[in-house]
Amino acid sequence: MGWKETAEPVLTRMPSVRRPEGHVPFKRKLAWTAGILVLYFFLTNVYLYGLGTGGAGDVFGRFRSILAGGRGTILQLGIGPIVTASIVLQLLGGADLLGLDTQNNPRDQILYQGLQKFLVIVMICLTGLPMVFAGNFLPASPTVANQLGIGALGVKWLMFAQIFVGGILILFMDEVVSKWGVGSGVGLFIIAGISQSLVGGLFTVPQIGGQTIGFIPAWIAIAMGDLQIGPLFGGGLQQALFNSQYGIISLFTTVLIFVVVVYAESVRVEIPLSNSRVKGARGRFPVKLIYASVLPMILVRALQANVQFLGRILNAQMANMPGWLGVYSSGQPVGGLFYFLAPIQSPGQWMWWLGQTTAEPWMIAIRVLIDLTFMVIGGAIFAIFWVETTDMGPEATAQQIHGSGMQIPGFRQNPGVIEKVLERYIPQVTVIGGALVGLLAVAANMLGTIGNVGGTGLLLTVSITYKLYEEIAEEQLMEMHPMMRQVFGSD
Structure with missing residues (x-):
């Protein structure tokens, strides 16, 4: 008996959201998306009951912007478990260890979705338990422990249950x-978190006794003489260029990433298509420069985040951590x-x-x-x-094009023929686009960004927003011309 037969009773019974039976009107899609976004912001402001003060800081650190969620809130883990589960599934699928045909076998599709949910639950436990019980990242409140009479350990279990x-x-x-x-929840949560940081990085006004100041208030204060940056040809120039809050280079990098990603999204090879069912109906299949989108970067950064999380846990648990493994200062590695x-x-x-x-x-x-090599490769x-x-x-896309009744003019209406044409472009563009995105992410991180959102976070935000715009435009087109859904197989 294989693993599929053994795991099928569990995986097929994993709870899931019911799919819509027919076409969902565009306004209703927007309503669902807006409702989930409001719920997300609400949950990121619901702090864990029983959480004490102090602690070893945010375990995700600078990775927080791309993993969404909020430190010390019920969404402490953010999208981390979903991303980590995707990494495991992609590695298992890439090595062909699962033996699932998710393209043609409906049973395997259900098993794959159930396995994904099961892995997410496992990752929630594997990530949440060390956060609560090790490293003092989420300390228990002595007051709550005394009030409930369950001790510090009981409060920690209560916090883990909330997480x-x-x-x-x-x-x-x-x-x-x-x-x-509209779009995906993971992309929506990333946009929400990073946009919030960007707006804060631009407009934050320091409170009494506070030090954080946004880019625009900082330069207004500099122009009025309320904020001194030193001599222009001394340390003042370095501050003006590279300061983490109001450095000009960070603004330049932020704008440049916006421009480069939008331009890269528009660079494409368009394969002409015609419809055998509807005479005169034509279209194009775009193979974009960033064909795989920027979302794989989440997987790369999440892998790095998990490595650093492991290092912080080891540092917290080992009294004499070997210097070659890691030397830490204020919770950050400075050697090893x-x-x-x-x-x-x-x-x-x-x-x-x-x-x-x-x-x-x-x-x-x-x-x-190492960072450049890791990100590019x-x-x-x-x-x-x-x-x-x-x-x-190429194979799956060819099947989709053929199934919708489309074909490449001048070629036989055969999925194998379409696949051979797509193989000329998709594999090469996928590798080039993935490496380019990795290079851009490292460059943006090294130069700095507004709000310290990081190069990867900024790339994700721009790319996801652009794709969301395209999807909204497509939905509006389908809404105005219902026949289009039948032509392109969307209904």
Whole structure:
């Protein structure tokens, strides 16, 4: 008996959101999407009952922007478990260890979806338990422990139960958006979190005694003489260019990433199509430069986040951690293996002349090289996995085009023929696009961004927003011309 027969009773009974039986009107899709977005913002402001003060800081650190959620809230884990489960599934699928034919076998499709949910639940436990019980990331409140009479351990289990519920909620919120709304829930949550950080980075006004100041208020204060940055040809120039809150380079990088991603999304090879059912109906299948989208970057960064999470847990649990493995200061690696595996997150982490890092130049060079190699090669590899597991590869795409009644003019109406044409473009563009996105993410991180959202977060926001705009435009077209849904197989 194979693993499928053994696991089928469990995987087929995993709860799921019911798919709509017919076409969902565009206004209703927008309503579902807006409702889930409001619920997401509400949950990121619901703090864990029993959470104490202090602690070892945010376990995700700079990765928080792309993993969504909120520190100390019921959505403490964000989309982390969903992304980590996707990494495991893609690796298993890429090695052909699952033996599931998700393209042609409905039973295997149900098993795959059930396995994905099961892995998410496992990842919620594997990530949430160390956060609560190790490393003092989420300390228990002594007051609540005394009030309930369950002790600190009981309060920690209570907090884990809340985190578990939050992880399940975000899983089904993502499914609701994917089936009843516009776009995907994961993309929506990333846009929400990073947009909030961007707006804060631009307009935040410091409160009494506060130090955080947005880009625009900072330059207004500089122009009025309320904020001093020093001599222009001394330290003042470095502050004006590379300061994490109001550095001009961060604004330049943010604008440049917007322009480059929008331009890259418009660069495409368009394969002409005609419809054998409707005479005169023609279309084009676009193979974009960033064909696999920027979403595989979430997988790469999530893998790095999990490695750094492991390092912080080991540092918290081991009294004498070997220096070659990791040396930590204020919860951040400053030496050892985990330092070299940590991605560059800001200009101060590699520009040693700014005086914000104590690392030697040769250590910084190795760290930058590892980060660049990991992101470029990892971006290409995960882009390939993403294309294959989301039915965007040549074979699956050819079947979809053939099933909709479309064909390439001048070629026989055969999926094998369409597949051969697509194989000229899709594999090469997937690798090039994945590597390019990885390179852009590292470059943006090294130069800094508004709100410290990070290069990957900014890339994700721009790309997901652009695709959301395209999907909304397509939905409006389908709404105005219902026949289009039948022609392109959308209904």
